[in-house]
Amino acid sequence: MQRVLIPVSLGAAPPAPDAAARVQRLHGESMGTTWSVAWAAPARAPDAAALGAGIRAVLAQVVAQMSNWEAGSDLSRFNRAAPGAWQALPEDCFAVLQAALQVARDSGGAYDPSAGPLVDLWGFGPAPRRDTAPALAEIEQARARCGWQRIALDAQHRRARQPGGVRLDFCAIAKGFGVDAVSRYLDAQGVASHLVEVGGELRGHGVKPDGLPWWVELETPPAEASAGTATLVALHGLAVATSGDYRRYFDSGGRRYAHTLDPRTGYPASHALGSVTVLHAQCMMADALSTALTVLGPEAGMVFARRHALAARFLVRRSGGFDERLSPAFAAMLA
Numbered sequence: 448m449q450r451v452l453i454p455v456s457l458g459a460a461p462p463a464p465d466a467a468a469r470v471q472r473l474h475g476e477s478m479g480t481t482w483s484v485a486w487a488a489p490a491r492a493p494d495a496a497a498l499g500a501g502i503r504a505v506l507a508q509v510v511a512q513m514s515n516w517e518a519g520s521d522l523s524r525f526n527r528a529a530p531g532a533w534q535a536l537p538e539d540c541f542a543v544l545q546a547a548l549q550v551a552r553d554s555g556g557a558y559d560p561s562a563g564p565l566v567d568l569w570g571f572g573p574a575p576r577r578d579t580a581p582a583l584a585e586i587e588q589a590r591a592r593c594g595w596q597r598i599a600l601d602a603q604h605r606r607a608r609q610p611g612g613v614r615l616d617f618c619a620i621a622k623g624f625g626v627d628a629v630s631r632y633l634d635a636q637g638v639a640s641h642l643v644e645v646g647g648e649l650r651g652h653g654v655k656p657d658g659l660p661w662w663v664e665l666e667t668p669p670a671e672a673s674a675g676t677a678t679l680v681a682l683h684g685l686a687v688a689t690s691g692d693y694r695r696y697f698d699s700g701g702r703r704y705a706h707t708l709d710p711r712t713g714y715p716a717s718h719a720l721g722s723v724t725v726l727h728a729q730c731m732m733a734d735a736l737s738t739a740l741t742v743l744g745p746e747a748g749m750v751f752a753r754r755h756a757l758a759a760r761f762l763v764r765r766s767g768g769f770d771e772r773l774s775p776a777f778a779a780m781l782a
Contacts, residue, residue, distance in 0.1 A: 452680040452780040468656040473499045480569055480646035487640040487656050505632045512540040513621045516573045522615055528612030540754035543606045543624050550597040550735045558739035559710035563614030564589040573693040598649035600733040623688055623734025628651045650730045651682025668721040690737040691722035709742045718744035719764040726758040
């Protein structure tokens, strides 16, 4: 069984299909995961080798600016800065920090880019992985070093103030930004029809040579995927991101500890949510918002999605399967 989602507003009309174009594909590794790009290559488009080099350069720049796994990145330099120091940031890194703080503000801290100490403590960051939960005292010590409200920005000089001990972590927003950045690069190269994917987050634009959109099947938890129901979305000027508790986790004492942490408690989100999918014009925002909704949970998350007119799908675990809950903006896209 299949169902389809169509964007309610297409914005700018998609470029007319070019029957002579050929779909080409590239893939590789970056940002600790894999990436892939498909595009309808017009007659005068750059060759695949040139585009591939450009794509890798775009993603390498994201890593150089925003990876907390790279000691020399701009983000890591901010994390090591002395208390009270103002740290200048590149344009893209500063824009992502602004967006991250806005999502933190809107969600009441359900998403918090300053939660790096907690991410490391639970073994989901650069620190060694673990297979048991940390002690309460350790969690409280890590929480004391977090707090998005403590970060001051100076937009005029594009800099941020390190209040002391804060470690930014962009893992829930940088992949989405990378998708958007590659899409912008392809547009600038005259490749208007393309599909970009980084670590499962996607953005599409335009149509394929046959006139059909870039159809993408929404990600679901493994148990739900085997149930035989697939949801396809036409990605034109639209991005999609999914947050799920089945991606990274460890089991201890009969309990699953997933990688999506609730910065307000210091513990992994413990709702019955299996996954949250968000459709948005920007993949960066879809990435961060899917994390925020996962932390908020099915009830508060749905309230948030309604208030902000977000297209969101919640899959809530129940005995024997999942219950699906759709926000009004998501349901409006069902064809």
